[in-house]
Amino acid sequence: MKQVNRERALTILSPLAVLVLWQAASQVGLIDQRYVPAPSAIAEAGWSISVSGELGRHVIASLRRLAVGFVLGAVPGVLLGIVMGLNRWVRAALDPLVAALYPIPKIAILPLLMLVFGLGDASKAAAVAMSVLFLTIINTAAGVVQLDRIYFDVARNFGTPWHKLFLRVILPGILPTVFSGLRISLGVALVVLVGAEFVAGNSGIGYLIWSSWQTLVVENMFVGIIVVTVLGVLSTFLLREIERRLVPWRQE
């Protein structure tokens, strides 16, 4: 078998093997099904809430908040990061602000966010946006600072006007770094979103996980956890695909 195919086979087989072991352990009683349901029970619960449309409703709500929050955080984050990276006065002025606000757990200030943005999508998207914003600013600024100065020399030497410097040198130059930052931000965004949906709401995967635990319908809770994992994998994959299109010069 070709090397690549062997690797692919392993990627699929290893989680399958874990599932099979888990199911077997549940059935012989090694794993207490009262607390950790068997994969078959989880699959059954997953099927039932998919068919009823309940799962779809929660997934769409979460995705909506994730997408809006991510974009709202990433775009200003990149722009601010570029400005901070290029201008040391702006950097000196904003650095302490970013350093102070970045470590605040966004879930902790969620009640505050709800006062301002209400109970619905907006407050959760805001929590996501804030997490993504700070991460993106820090990462993008670093990317700009680390951009080889030779590119600026070349650009100047060939008479590059300001706006072209931005579009044809700085932006593509930092794109690989920005995408690395976005990938990390996405992971954090998911965590923050799910946590925010624990705190207040009536929809979303986080709400599904939390309310299933509160009512001790443990199978549904596991379904929720699995769905979050799948969402994480899919969105990372999507991001990588976008990166592949936009950053073709960085092929691995």
Next chain:
Amino acid sequence: MKRVFPAGVLACVLGLWAGAASAEPVKIGDLGILADAPFYIAIEKGYFAAEKVDVVLQRFSSAAEATAPLSTNQVQVVGGGVSAALYNAFARGWAVRIAMARTRDMPGYSSDTLVVRNDLKSKTLTAKDLKGRMIALNTPASVLHFMLGRLMESEGLTINDLQTVNMAWPNMGPGMETQAIDGGTVVEPFAAQFSQKNISFPFRRAADFMKAPPLEVSVLLYSKDWMDKDPDQALAFTIAYLKGVRDYFDAMKGGPKRAQVVEICAKYTSLKDKAMYEKMQWSYMDPNAEISLDGLKDQQDWYARNGFVAKKANVEAMVDRRLLDQALAKLGRLDEK
């Protein structure tokens, strides 16, 4: 050396015997709310000590959180609200039992309240006026949720005629102030606090419309393993606890023990403002801790109908009142006057 040795052996034996009698301390999962008062009273007034029971308090944020450790006997006693979680836990085979009733709502002693924003007061006269409104719950499928459903059903509507959202009780105040929600289902002291701050008024109390059977709000849960392995300690605990309940009952009715009970509650619960105890309604505690099986079945049916309970539990099997009966035999019954 000759004198010390036998004395030492004696001390060891005595120690072992004493140890065997008292065993491990009993871990109580408490929530820091008023309904936990009998624990605190029994500690402060030495009822546990008199029965030779050591207790340790372990704080949890909700009954659901405490139910899992209870089922593995890491915690022996938890006072918990009736909820879908309770029935589901039992249906899953978790080793917990209802030992006795805890609180219920009776007229004048009805802590469970649906509060509505003050600015909607003139518009909200009956449950029908709530149609389409946004009501906050602190937990889904809990006794307050059941109460809300029953309220709507009393006027021919259902719970689905409302919009619900989950948020913690403290957040409901700001939620109503910013008009994000129209009302919320709360317990005391929140109902009184929100009234005092002019945020909301108590629209309906559970006892207003749930009379027969009255709303069974919470129960006392014991770990089944504990009851099986150490019945003597469990009985001793129950007796001491029941004494605490009776002191609460006296205080609840305005008896001579009220000031002392308020003192103890202010020390242990999160409600430190003693004046508030006079402004709010206390939950009703039956001094004989009688549990209503009908009430429990009724609640489970509602949860099942609304999709919160998948597989119904056998309610009779959930309750194990042997220890309660033994304790009542020893202490005698108290007249509810």
Next chain:
Amino acid sequence: MNVPNIRLPKIRIDRLGKSFGADGVPTHAVRDFSLEVDDGEFVCIVGPSGCGKTTVLRIVAGLETPSSGRVEIAAGPAPAAGNSRPRNAMVFQEHGLFPWMTVADNVAYSLEMRGMGRRERHARAQPFLEMIGLDRFRDYYPRKLSGGMRQRVSLARAFVADPEILLMDEPFAALDAQNKLILQDELLRIWEGTRKTVLFITHAIDEAIALGDRIVVMTAQPGRIKEIVPIDFPRPRSAAELRADPRFGALQLSIWRMLEDEVRTARRQAEA
């Protein structure tokens, strides 16, 4: 000696000085550097590390300003209408190719910055791609190219800009000896066709002799001109064949003797 195209010196560097002040104690990178370069002349600059040769080049390029003295560049004949010819183009030590642009886009970059449309500028750049023999690689990213290929692209990029002056900062330093020879010949070949004025910095004395009309030998820091050596070999030259010339070796040794002390001084400065 090569016949210059115009009598006026193309580049006139007049007592150039550059110092960096750190905590009140200034460091003079370059001091009292004066040089005249004729139009179409190929001048090589050799000197020890830290002698300020790169600084001189950057000042001529306009990337840095002098602390004292000045640089004058004579304007070329009036450019054709609509064709803005830049004064100079640099070829850098590290190649400086934009990794996010293809070879074709890199080569055509100067034209893009002048506002030329896509099709036109790629058409303009095409002959230069063919000239360096990399037409086949026009849609490749620099990552896929070898060091030698990248430097050829860099050269093409500079030539496409059609500058009046070419400034080259050790462009072949990172290449192996074989590629160096090949690229030296390529540079000569391309340059012969256009005869632009060139300032070429290098550490390799043999390279300077092979390429230049004159060699400027600099002192250690603060950099000043120690000697200027004229190179009489006729053009067109072949870098490889020139090395067989009997005069080559003696010339190389004599220049090395001029440089040797400066190099030792620079080493002592560095270790201080």
